[in-house]
Amino acid sequence: MFKLRYAQLEELYGWLFVTPWLFGFLAFIVGPMLVSVYLAFTNWDILTPAQMVGFDNFVKLTTGDPLVGQALKVTTIYAGVSIPLQVVLGLILALLLNEKIKAMSFVRTVFYLPSVVAGVAVALLWRWIFSPDFGLLNAGLDLVGIDGPAWLADSRTALSALILMSLWGVGGGMLIVLAGLQGVPTTLYEAAEVDGANSWVRFWNVTLPMISPVILFQTVMGIIGALQVFTEAYVMTEGGPKYATLFYMLYLYQNAFEFLKMGYASALAWVLFAYILLLTLLVLRFSAAWVYYEGVSSKTGR
Amino acid sequence: MNSRVTRRSFLQVAGGGLALSVLSACAVAPTAAPGEDGQMAEPVTIQLMFWPVGGERGIESMEKALEPFEAANPDIVVERLATPWGDLHDKFLTTSAGGVPPDVSAVDNYYLTQFASRGILLALDERVDADPNVNDEDYFEAAWNEGVWEGERWSMPYIGSTRVMYFNVDLFEAAGVPRPDEQWEAGEWTWDAFLESAAALTDTSGDVMDTVYGTMADTSMWGGLQPWIWGAGGDELNDDRTQSLLNTPEAVAGYEFCQNLIHDHGVAPTRETTQDVNLVGTGRIGIWASWRGLVMAYRSYDYNWEVVPFPMGAEGKLTLYKGNSMVVAKAGENLDQAWQLCKYMSSQEADAIWITNGGATPRRDNTDVLLNSRPPENNAYFYQPLAEGWAKTIPFTPLWVEWTRSLNPFLDRIFLDNEDVQTVMDEAVVTIDGILQGES
Numbered sequence: 001m002f003k004l005r006y007a008q009l010e011e012l013y014g015w016l017f018v019t020p021w022l023f024g025f026l027a028f029i030v031g032p033m034l035v036s037v038y039l040a041f042t043n044w045d046i047l048t049p050a051q052m053v054g055f056d057n058f059v060k061l062t063t064g065d066p067l068v069g070q071a072l073k074v075t076t077i078y079a080g081v082s083i084p085l086q087v088v089l090g091l092i093l094a095l096l097l098n099e100k101i102k103a104m105s106f107v108r109t110v111f112y113l114p115s116v117v118a119g120v121a122v123a124l125l126w127r128w129i130f131s132p133d134f135g136l137l138n139a140g141l142d143l144v145g146i147d148g149p150a151w152l153a154d155s156r157t158a159l160s161a162l163i164l165m166s167l168w169g170v171g172g173g174m175l176i177v178l179a180g181l182q183g184v185p186t187t188l189y190e191a192a193e194v195d196g197a198n199s200w201v202r203f204w205n206v207t208l209p210m211i212s213p214v215i216l217f218q219t220v221m222g223i224i225g226a227l228q229v230f231t232e233a234y235v236m237t238e239g240g241p242k243y244a245t246l247f248y249m250l251y252l253y254q255n256a257f258e259f260l261k262m263g264y265a266s267a268l269a270w271v272l273f274a275y276i277l278l279l280t281l282l283v284l285r286f287s288a289a290w291v292y293y294e295g296v297s298s299k300t301g302r
Numbered sequence: 303m304n305s306r307v308t309r310r311s312f313l314q315v316a317g318g319g320l321a322l323s324v325l326s327a328c329a330v331a332p333t334a335a336p337g338e339d340g341q342m343a344e345p346v347t348i349q350l351m352f353w354p355v356g357g358e359r360g361i362e363s364m365e366k367a368l369e370p371f372e373a374a375n376p377d378i379v380v381e382r383l384a385t386p387w388g389d390l391h392d393k394f395l396t397t398s399a400g401g402v403p404p405d406v407s408a409v410d411n412y413y414l415t416q417f418a419s420r421g422i423l424l425a426l427d428e429r430v431d432a433d434p435n436v437n438d439e440d441y442f443e444a445a446w447n448e449g450v451w452e453g454e455r456w457s458m459p460y461i462g463s464t465r466v467m468y469f470n471v472d473l474f475e476a477a478g479v480p481r482p483d484e485q486w487e488a489g490e491w492t493w494d495a496f497l498e499s500a501a502a503l504t505d506t507s508g509d510v511m512d513t514v515y516g517t518m519a520d521t522s523m524w525g526g527l528q529p530w531i532w533g534a535g536g537d538e539l540n541d542d543r544t545q546s547l548l549n550t551p552e553a554v555a556g557y558e559f560c561q562n563l564i565h566d567h568g569v570a571p572t573r574e575t576t577q578d579v580n581l582v583g584t585g586r587i588g589i590w591a592s593w594r595g596l597v598m599a600y601r602s603y604d605y606n607w608e609v610v611p612f613p614m615g616a617e618g619k620l621t622l623y624k625g626n627s628m629v630v631a632k633a634g635e636n637l638d639q640a641w642q643l644c645k646y647m648s649s650q651e652a653d654a655i656w657i658t659n660g661g662a663t664p665r666r667d668n669t670d671v672l673l674n675s676r677p678p679e680n681n682a683y684f685y686q687p688l689a690e691g692w693a694k695t696i697p698f699t700p701l702w703v704e705w706t707r708s709l710n711p712f713l714d715r716i717f718l719d720n721e722d723v724q725t726v727m728d729e730a731v732v733t734i735d736g737i738l739q740g741e742s
Contacts, residue, residue: 046399047420133510133575153574153718241714257392259704260416 057267079226090173180214403631458648462625503588531556533615
């Protein structure tokens, strides 16, 4: 009987422990992805055999379906506005909560708490907040003499309302930035102070560069998340009014499970995948200009 | 003995345990087999998927219904799969695609033809014909026929309801407005009378928290708008269901009536407010349309309410009946037992429970049960349209979900933006026809 060397044994254990994940990854992620590549070239209603249609689905979604363009537009605007808002607001909150004041743990918890509650419950809660006649938001606006709109019922304000709602989860981002802030060595601030830097200069030249990897992480994750938004539109607006909140994932879901066009929905999914990949690569490509790793600029690599 | 557990030995044991667990989970369960001496076989498990009407109350109702069934059928064990309505149809679809659907399932009739057309349901004609306990005369015609598509029966009727008008008796009495049920009995309950009553009850002059609206406008094709379109003499689709008729003058008149309730007459709140706030529960609505399923919730309200049929439009007495279905999945392994359960879910015995606990409109042979389930006192109005033949059903097609979804932005223009109905529906019909004809 042969004996395994220690390193081989370690490797074996490694594979053993990673096997459940690997199985799940192959069976439930890679497998379906490969199948969906095939399905994207078929007409399949889920229940009867798929029929090959070549590139028809891709031709239709690029030239014959105006709702794809609308869904991409809505989703891109949402991501383009909500991600910067979330990042900036998260940063501001983190800076405020990085101070040493009484009951700071409690205050941090309060700000973080909303991001723990998510999904359908939050969507329903916000429906009430946005209610034109009885909602909290318009009641508040009324106090300062503003006649609030019918937020979700007006195609001009519905998407803005959902963007506003996305700030509900800003506590999650805040927490990550806060961790980043606390990782900035105090010696850098002390050195800057010795050099006569005021608080703004310290923030701009020390804090921001040092937490830039965290901001990059949030931006990338934000793009991936925002382009896949579904629950809010599904629960609150069903894509309306007049397709003003027709998010890409909602349209994909409708095609797949309501209209039973799984082939077309698969094609839509791959277009979304390519779009997310493209945006992520662009952000990573341009991150070289503003992201620093522990004093090493990713731009110069030094 | 050295009993110290090292990290390595712990991981070895844990890893081995995990592997064993995985292997045992993958093992095939022993199948039931008849006894050696030919005695009764092991009970067969039949999965039943349903949405609990009213949450916990719906689960209790189902338990109450299944108790006598399981007692009378010791060879069948029913596995309950309580699933929210919003998830049930996706689940039925995906489990069917995976070849493991629940044996028996409730299906909303909005989806029935979609499923039937894909061949995943068991056609029930032969079993219905052969079963002496199933008699179509026990059901009202509208309810019985809704389970038929393209000449074949795909389901048994289950918790259906007619559309009726509920009204807040206290508000009517306080305003000194004649009760709708009295107007109905006098043959005077028309669209005009409905509008007059709603206008008399509406009070939006004070604080928003004291606002009362005469009515709520129906703004959705999922059950609400049909009685108004039909009542005005219009229809949704042509006879072979390949063309939309929603831009005919009659259909347009039906839409306009509902639109004007909000925008011209101001007797109904905006659609947004209707969806967001429980105006009925807080007693701010005078008269509104709904299903019998809401009766259970209304019984907890702290004001008096009653029901009355839909007001008479150009077509006279008319309302909508929409049922739901109990279906048998074709891919099931125990079709005979599944049929037994499916049939029972639609039986007189189970129907009595759906009437008293779940708010369904009764079978023809269960009207007495309904009459004794009060409030409301006017219970007969729930089944009179069925008994007298003035309840219509929706012309479902496998494309029904898609074409009604495509109509939503057009309905937004009508009910939110108050655009001209004829203009909007002329455009809508082009979209709908594209869907109906492109894939028919």
